[in-house]
Amino acid sequence: MHNPGDRLFGLALWGAAVGVTAVFAWLFADIARLGLGSLSLDFIATAPENAGRDGGIAPILVSTLLILGVAVGVAAPVGLGAAVWLNTYTRAGSRGGRRIRLALDMLAGMPSIVFGLFGNAFFSVFLGLGFSILSGGLTLAAMILPIFIRTVEAGLGAVEDGWRLGAAALGLTRSAALAHVILPAAAPAIGAGLMLGIGRAAAETAALIFTSGYVDRMPESLADSGRALAVHIYDLSMNVAGGDVHAAASALVLVALVACVNLMAVALSRRWLTRRLAV
Amino acid sequence: MTPHTLGDIEMGPPCCVPVPHLSIENLAVAYGDTPVLSNVSLDIHKGCITALIGPSGCGKTSFLNSLNRLTDLIPGARVEGRIRLANESGTLDLLDSSLDVRALRRRIGMIFQKPNPFPMSIRRNLELPLREHGMRRADLLAHTIETALADVGLWNEVRDRLDAPALTLSGGQQQRLCIARALVLEPEILLMDEPCSALDPIASGVVEEMIQSLRGRYTVVIVTHNLAQARRVGNYAAFFWMRERIGQLVEFGHCRQIFDAPVHPATAAYIGGMHG
Numbered sequence: 001m002h003n004p005g006d007r008l009f010g011l012a013l014w015g016a017a018v019g020v021t022a023v024f025a026w027l028f029a030d031i032a033r034l035g036l037g038s039l040s041l042d043f044i045a046t047a048p049e050n051a052g053r054d055g056g057i058a059p060i061l062v063s064t065l066l067i068l069g070v071a072v073g074v075a076a077p078v079g080l081g082a083a084v085w086l087n088t089y090t091r092a093g094s095r096g097g098r099r100i101r102l103a104l105d106m107l108a109g110m111p112s113i114v115f116g117l118f119g120n121a122f123f124s125v126f127l128g129l130g131f132s133i134l135s136g137g138l139t140l141a142a143m144i145l146p147i148f149i150r151t152v153e154a155g156l157g158a159v160e161d162g163w164r165l166g167a168a169a170l171g172l173t174r175s176a177a178l179a180h181v182i183l184p185a186a187a188p189a190i191g192a193g194l195m196l197g198i199g200r201a202a203a204e205t206a207a208l209i210f211t212s213g214y215v216d217r218m219p220e221s222l223a224d225s226g227r228a229l230a231v232h233i234y235d236l237s238m239n240v241a242g243g244d245v246h247a248a249a250s251a252l253v254l255v256a257l258v259a260c261v262n263l264m265a266v267a268l269s270r271r272w273l274t275r276r277l278a279v
Numbered sequence: 280m281t282p283h284t285l286g287d288i289e290m291g292p293p294c295c296v297p298v299p300h301l302s303i304e305n306l307a308v309a310y311g312d313t314p315v316l317s318n319v320s321l322d323i324h325k326g327c328i329t330a331l332i333g334p335s336g337c338g339k340t341s342f343l344n345s346l347n348r349l350t351d352l353i354p355g356a357r358v359e360g361r362i363r364l365a366n367e368s369g370t371l372d373l374l375d376s377s378l379d380v381r382a383l384r385r386r387i388g389m390i391f392q393k394p395n396p397f398p399m400s401i402r403r404n405l406e407l408p409l410r411e412h413g414m415r416r417a418d419l420l421a422h423t424i425e426t427a428l429a430d431v432g433l434w435n436e437v438r439d440r441l442d443a444p445a446l447t448l449s450g451g452q453q454q455r456l457c458i459a460r461a462l463v464l465e466p467e468i469l470l471m472d473e474p475c476s477a478l479d480p481i482a483s484g485v486v487e488e489m490i491q492s493l494r495g496r497y498t499v500v501i502v503t504h505n506l507a508q509a510r511r512v513g514n515y516a517a518f519f520w521m522r523e524r525i526g527q528l529v530e531f532g533h534c535r536q537i538f539d540a541p542v543h544p545a546t547a548a549y550i551g552g553m554h555g
């Protein structure tokens with residue numbers, strides 16, 4: 001049954017899997033070793049002192065969540081609309097649809113610093129939003145839109161034609177078919193797209209330095225500047241001597257945050273599925 | 280619609296006083312630049328079951344889809360000719376671009392080859408089309424749903440699990456649910472595209488019996504590759520065949536005549552294949 005080629009291939013796969021896991025484990029162990037000691041409820045609940053060497057990350061956590069909230073709040077509806085629109089056009093096999101897809105793929109691969117500069121020029125300066133949570137959130141929204149649209153659009157494309165035709169044959173309007181049949185069927189893809197986007201946004205530094213800024217005070221409104229976790233980590237480890245420990249602790253919080261979001265997404269899409277299939 | 284007197288089904292008798300419900304003239308269907316069906320003219324009679332038979336790819340599905348304008352949804356599909364639906368007040372031109380397609384599809388329901396219940400509960404599957412067509416009252420909804428499920432012989436099987444996902448039903452039950460879903464809208468005509476071909480013989484028999492019971496109450500057009508089934512359920516049969524890669528209607532008549540005394544040699548050969 002197993003010829004030597006198969007064996008070798010299997011071994012190579014195993015090797016790759018172990019290698020990737022080991023690198024991640026090493027990284028994680030490193031920040032855990034450094035940061036776990038200073039991780040506490042106090043760390044999450046108090047403001048930073050002494051440029052972040054002491055104190056906690058409360059205002060930074062709040063800013064991060066606000067920035068993410070703005071980004072998702074804007075990107076989700078806009079992206080859904082765009083994906084639905086794009087799907088209708090590519091379905092008809094139009095060339096315009098293919099071009100837009102290509103453009104989106106290119107945008108999705110764009111370095112985030114480009115979005116940062118764009119956000120600074122457009123949101124901060126041109127629209128006069130300055131360095132603010134709003135600028136940062138909108139910039140992140142622009143950054144995650146391409147990947148979100150593409151994921152959702154692929155999900156919509158995978159929805160069975162039988163449902164589409166079935167809905168039309170029952171005289172359902174296009175919007176009713178979309179709302180009741182097609183979008184629910186594409187829910188796992190929508191969830192996956194959101195998670196990819198949030199993951200990318202939560203880890204973003206470069207795009208935020210130019211848009212939401214560095215200020216580590218507790219933001220009072222969306223018009224205030226706010227420092228995101230990733231920016232905080234970057235600042236602590238690059239610009240603050242003796243900031244390593246708190247950088248590692250903040251990194252642990254960030255990892256936990258992203259992991260939470262991902263787990264939530266998995267749970268949500270699984271619930272969607274089981275509600276429909278009850279397997 | 281008044282029920283028509285029906286003869287003995289096994290004999291494939293003349294079904295009724297033929298009253299055209301759909302009149303099709305010179306229908307042609309093309310996808311992009313490729314014609315797949317041309318020059319189809321026939322009348323679909325009220326209250327009767329018309330079986331469409333013919334080899335794969337000869338345009339039976341395309342024909343069916345053009346009757347409820349589902350072709351509008353297929354990129355590149357073009358339909359030419361005339362399809363007229365008998366109305367109280369004369370006839371309705373179905374290919375008219377200003378036609379209210381939603382209202383049309385409410386009058387002409389469709390059942391697909393692969394059962395396609397929506398990924399939601401059994402109850403919601405039936406409620407959704409009703410609500411979308413304006414029925415809001417809970418008691419009316421419940422009553423209509425029960426009637427439709429009873430009509431397809433599904434009520435006793437699912438009455439205790441109306442809120443279970445429709446996709447947990449067996450294939451045959453799913454197909455009957457789809458028929459019920461079409462029936463709740465009280466259509467006049469039902470188009471069925473190989474409704475039994477994805478089912479096992481027993482489920483297929485149940486669905487076939489169900490279709491038999493629609494005779495006289497609905498006008499049914501059914502595509503089937505199962506010639507024995509066409510013969511059992513059909514009052515009329517239409518035989519499609521390909522000439523130069525384009526589907527054509529070769530012969531149309533009473534089921535008995537098509538199966539026992541086909542006029543066209545291609546029909547005879549195709550039907551003959553069933554015995555040989």
Ligand SMILES: Nc1ncnc2c1ncn2[C@@H]1O[C@H](COP(=O)(O)OP(=O)(O)OP(=O)(O)O)[C@@H](O)[C@H]1O
Pocket residue numbers: 310315334335336337338339340341342353354
């Ligand atoms: N969406 C489409 N685009 C292009 N060509 C199509 C499309 N749908 C069907 N065709 C072509 O049109 C022809 C007729 O197809 P159709 O599905 O109507 O045949 P059919 O008689 O229903 O076949 P079967 O018995 O296999 O279901 C076939 O040659 C098919 O390849």
Ligand SMILES: [Mg+2]
Pocket residue numbers: 339340341472
């Ligand atoms: Mg077909």
